[in-house]
Amino acid sequence: xxxxxxxxxxxxxxxxxxxxxxxxxxxxxxxxxxxxxxxxxxxxxxxxxxxxxxxxxxxxxxxxxxxxxxxxxxxxxxxxxxxxxxxxxxxxxxxxxxxxxxxxxxxxxxxxxxxxxxxxxxxxxxxxxxxxxxxxxxxxxxxxxxxxxxxxxxxxxxxxxxxxxxxxxxxxxxxxxxxxxxxxxxxxxxxxxxxxxxxxxxxxxxxxxxxxxxxxxxxxxxxxxxxxxxxxxxxxxxxxxxxxxxxxxxxxxxxxxxxxxxxxxxxxxxxxxxxxxxxxxxxxxxxxxxxxxxxxxxxxxxxxxxxxxxxxxxxxxxxxxxxxxxxxxxxxxxxxxxxxxxxxxxx
Amino acid sequence: xxxxxxxxxxxxxxxxxxxxxxxxxxxxxxxxxxxxxxxxxxxxxxxxxxxxxxxxxxxxxxxxxxxxxxxxxxxxxxxxxxxxxxxxxxxxxxxxxxxxxxxxxxxxxxxxxxxxxxxxxxxxxxxxxxxxxxxxxxxxxxxxxxxxxxxxxxxxxxxxxxxxxxxxxxxxxxxxxxxxxxxxxxxxxxxxxxxxxxxxxxxxxxxxxxxxxxxxxxxxxxxxxxxxxxxxxxxxxxxxxxxxxxxxxxxxxxxxxxxxxxxxxxxxxxxxxxxxxxxxxxxxxxxxxxxxxxxxxxxxxxxxxxxxxxxxxxxxxxxxxxxxxxxxxxxxxxxxxxxxxxxxxxx
DNA sequence: ATCTAGGGTGAATGCGCTTTCAGAAGAGGG
DNA sequence: CCCTCTTCTGAAAGCGCATTCACCCTAGAT
Numbered sequence: 001x002x003x004x005x006x007x008x009x010x011x012x013x014x015x016x017x018x019x020x021x022x023x024x025x026x027x028x029x030x031x032x033x034x035x036x037x038x039x040x041x042x043x044x045x046x047x048x049x050x051x052x053x054x055x056x057x058x059x060x061x062x063x064x065x066x067x068x069x070x071x072x073x074x075x076x077x078x079x080x081x082x083x084x085x086x087x088x089x090x091x092x093x094x095x096x097x098x099x100x101x102x103x104x105x106x107x108x109x110x111x112x113x114x115x116x117x118x119x120x121x122x123x124x125x126x127x128x129x130x131x132x133x134x135x136x137x138x139x140x141x142x143x144x145x146x147x148x149x150x151x152x153x154x155x156x157x158x159x160x161x162x163x164x165x166x167x168x169x170x171x172x173x174x175x176x177x178x179x180x181x182x183x184x185x186x187x188x189x190x191x192x193x194x195x196x197x198x199x200x201x202x203x204x205x206x207x208x209x210x211x212x213x214x215x216x217x218x219x220x221x222x223x224x225x226x227x228x229x230x231x232x233x234x235x236x237x238x239x240x241x242x243x244x245x246x247x248x249x250x251x252x253x254x255x256x257x258x259x260x261x262x263x264x265x266x267x268x269x270x271x272x273x274x275x276x277x278x279x280x281x282x283x284x285x286x287x288x289x290x291x292x293x294x295x296x297x298x299x300x301x302x303x304x305x306x307x308x309x310x311x312x313x314x315x316x317x318x319x320x321x322x323x324x325x326x327x328x329x330x331x332x333x334x335x336x337x338x339x340x341x342x343x344x345x346x347x
Numbered sequence: 348x349x350x351x352x353x354x355x356x357x358x359x360x361x362x363x364x365x366x367x368x369x370x371x372x373x374x375x376x377x378x379x380x381x382x383x384x385x386x387x388x389x390x391x392x393x394x395x396x397x398x399x400x401x402x403x404x405x406x407x408x409x410x411x412x413x414x415x416x417x418x419x420x421x422x423x424x425x426x427x428x429x430x431x432x433x434x435x436x437x438x439x440x441x442x443x444x445x446x447x448x449x450x451x452x453x454x455x456x457x458x459x460x461x462x463x464x465x466x467x468x469x470x471x472x473x474x475x476x477x478x479x480x481x482x483x484x485x486x487x488x489x490x491x492x493x494x495x496x497x498x499x500x501x502x503x504x505x506x507x508x509x510x511x512x513x514x515x516x517x518x519x520x521x522x523x524x525x526x527x528x529x530x531x532x533x534x535x536x537x538x539x540x541x542x543x544x545x546x547x548x549x550x551x552x553x554x555x556x557x558x559x560x561x562x563x564x565x566x567x568x569x570x571x572x573x574x575x576x577x578x579x580x581x582x583x584x585x586x587x588x589x590x591x592x593x594x595x596x597x598x599x600x601x602x603x604x605x606x607x608x609x610x611x612x613x614x615x616x617x618x619x620x621x622x623x624x625x626x627x628x629x630x631x632x633x634x635x636x637x638x639x640x641x642x643x644x645x646x647x648x649x650x651x652x653x654x655x656x657x658x659x660x661x662x663x664x665x666x667x668x669x670x671x672x673x674x675x676x677x678x679x680x681x682x683x684x685x686x687x688x689x690x691x692x693x694x
Numbered sequence: 695a696t697c698t699a700g701g702g703t704g705a706a707t708g709c710g711c712t713t714t715c716a717g718a719a720g721a722g723g724g
Numbered sequence: 725c726c727c728t729c730t731t732c733t734g735a736a737a738g739c740g741c742a743t744t745c746a747c748c749c750t751a752g753a754t
Contacts, residue, residue, distance in 0.1 A: 001710060001711065002710085010733075010734085011733065011734045011735075012710085012711080012712095012734090013712085013713080013733070013734060013735080013736095014732085014733060014734075015711095016710095016711065016712060016713085017712095017732095017733085019470070019711095020711095020712075020713095024731090024732080024733095025732075025733085026731080026732065026733090029732080029733085038493060041493045041494075041496035041497055042493070043470075043473050043474055043493065043494050043497045043498070044470055044474050044710085044711080045398070045474045045709085045710050045711070046394075046397075046470070046471065046472075046473075046474030046475035047393075047394045047395075047397035047398045047403065047474070047475065047709085047710080047711090048394075048398050048709070048710035048711040048712090048739090049474065049710080049711055049712075050393075050394035050397075050475075050711090050739090051392070051394040051395050051398050051709090051710080051711070051712090051738095051739045051740065051741085052710080052711045052712040052713080052738080052739050053711080053712055053713085053739085054712095054739070056394065056475075057471055058456065058471070058475070091438060091441075091442060094438075094441065095438060098457060098459065102412075102458070102459055107456055107457065107458040107471050107472060107475075108456070108457050108458070109405065109454055109455070109456045109457075110441075110445060110454070110455050110456075110457065111449070111454040111455070112445065112449055123366070123390075123391055123393070124393065124404055124405070124454050125393075125454060126390050126393075127390055127391050127392045127393030127394070127396065128393035128394065128397075128403075128405070128454075128475075146385060146388045146389070146390065147388075147390050149388035150388055150390045151390070291638065294642065295641065295642065348740060348741065349740085357703075357704085358703065358704045358705075359704090359740085359741075359742095360703070360704060360705080360706095360741095360742085360743080361702085361703060361704075362741090363740095363741060363742060363743085364702095364703085364742095366741095367741095367742075367743095371701085371702075372702075372703085373701085373702065373703095376702080376703085391740085391741080392739085392740050392741070394739085394740075394741090395709090395739070395740030395741040395742090396740080396741055396742075397709090397741090398708095398709045398710065398711085398739090398740080398741070398742090399708080399709055399740080399741045399742040399743080400709085400741080400742055400743090401709070401742095
């Protein structure tokens with residue numbers, strides 16, 4: 001910048017003005033400066049600008065590493081390997097955030113949490129953005145508490161954790177209740193098994209609560225805990241848990257309700273392997289509405305959540321809070337919708 | 348940071364060391380500092396750090412706005428609206444880059460080009476990263492020329508443009524030649540129509556070149572230009588162009604080869620609307636291998652490109668150049684593979 | 695008891711830019 | 725021709741951190 005100033009015979013203040021407030025500089029001067037910048041290959045330093053102006057024009061997103069290790073390592077260019085090319089939860093949120101961020105003139109900084117201590121992740125992201133969104137379970141609450149005192153943070157999904165944060169979730173309980181009632185009322189099923197996640201997963205627990213509600217409302221026995229719990233909510237886990245469920249004896253359930261689609265797809269595979277027909281022998285449902293659910297056979301009945309909108313709304317919340325730091329914390333709940341497909345007996 | 352230093356009774360230099368080189372500080376001192384930081388809610392400024400250390404730990408990606416405006420505005424929660432939830436070209440590249448970046452300890456800054464002058468985009472991204480990837484056609488060559496003198500840039504797809512850039516493409520020509528030969532040799536088709544993009548699109552032109560080669564090799568008349576040209580390579584354009592092609596009279600082609608999948612899907616819709624059977628009446632092929640291609644009926648025969656790997660390799664190139672600025676420019680060509688599905692008569 | 699290494703710490707400088715606050719240069723008005 | 729009012733431009737003070745360099749202290753060597 002100093003070079004540009006010198007070469008065009010002005011001060012660095014003027015060079016700065018040329019980029020920040022072009023109209024405040026006489027056209028002729030501006031041209032001289034731009035020409036010099038071009039010749040010198042000048043690229044303004046975003047860091048310096050950020051430092052001086054205390055604002056970066058960047059929003060951040062931290063998400064956990066959702067990748068399904070099994071699908072991840074499949075090699076070869078068969079159609080199979082397209083599967084993991086389908087969007088996961090985080091991908092859609094990224095997309096939504098990117099879109100909304102762009103609309104507001106922000107760029108998006110994304111970082112998945114690395115196993116090696118969230119220290120670096122948080123430091124790298126938090127220090128570089130004007131505000132950011134965190135997918136539940138990515139950043140330890142303690143860290144978040146510290147950071148959220150300095151800049152806007154919106155918690156996406158999960159539990160808010162810190163009550164001065166903005167928060168945005170989908171209607172997990174409501175959605176699971178709806179799909180459960182559908183199985184009970186429309187398909188007449190009564191022996192239902194719910195495959196949950198870890199007790200620490202607020203979303204999975206909220207879904208289970210919906211399952212409980214539906215059972216109670218239908219006069220079915222209301223379980224205290226999920227029939228089975230998966231530890232990872234991946235396909236492999238879904239497969240494993242479904243098999244375990246079948247193996248444990250007793251009367252076979254008429255339906256398996258999985259806490260998310262990835263597990264449900266794994267469950268579908270397990271049932272196929274056991275020679276059980278879906279939905280004739282047993283119905284299956286998921287939750288999320290990932291695209292893969294429409295590709296598997298039978299197609300997967302699920303609860304579709306507006307993942308992209310989740311990302312968009314997250315950005316909106318950030319932008320709003322950036323405009324008014326003192327407004328009350330907002331908590332948004334986005335509606336979900338039932339996707340009736342083949343795996344429950346519809347379609 | 349000054350506050351933290353004061354509160355813990357050390358100098359700012361020591362605070363800095365606690366975060367950058369923890370081992371160089373006595374454990375007891377370190378704890379005092381960290382505790383003070385915690386109490387004060389200290390978040391290190393990435394900007395300041397970047398300024399002082401002249402490195403950001405962030406890689407960037409600039410991509411054009413690929414969104415398909417038509418699918419974009421479809422409302423309602425029908426299954427239809429899942430379609431645009433499928434990954435596009437850019438999404439997969441983002442995914443690949445994110446993964447690879449994380450492996451190398453970088454975060455990823457993404458920004459789609461906004462219509463309002465690339466000025467801001469480039470300024471926002473280029474000044475904040477250690478290096479970045481550009482999808483062809485996103486940033487004007489002139490700007491790129493300037494920027495690439497200051498930091499590593501890798502051009503993804505398209506034409507390299509500036510010869511000192513690293514560059515990475517897929518085997519467009521080769522892939523289109525393969526799929527064309529497949530139609531000619533395996534399905535015995537001879538009247539082929541190629542729907543290209545704008546003459547300014549290097550990828551589309553490279554694919555057309557492959558089409559030409561295959562025609563020549565098979566002894567078919569070799570066209571000088573694509574049978575039709577689309578202006579946008581979106582579904583809507585594919586639909587429009589396919590109809591135009593049918594309407595222009597003359598003998599109907601036995602196959603339509605689209606320069607990408609999105610157009611091909613649009614073409615499929617047009618043919619269905621006209622009551623033409625695919626592949627009986629006319630075969631259709633695309634290029635890219637987007638997931639949507641497996642969902643449409645008939646499933647779309649296409650050339651699958653390793654989009655995620657494209658992103659991964661881009662990061663590798665950046666990392667390598669960051670390590671050795673003076674090495675010769677690299678130009679990589681990634682192989683593609685033929686996906687034979689129903690729309691050509693296979694599967 | 696004196697000397698020598700080191701490890702640990704602080705003072706000071708600069709990274710490249712934004713942003714007041716004044717001052718200089720024109721433009722009209724009296 | 726002088727004075728006030730606009731425009732434009734420059735000087736200078738940071739923004740929050742990394743990093744040299746010098747310094748001090750302590751432990752082991754002599």
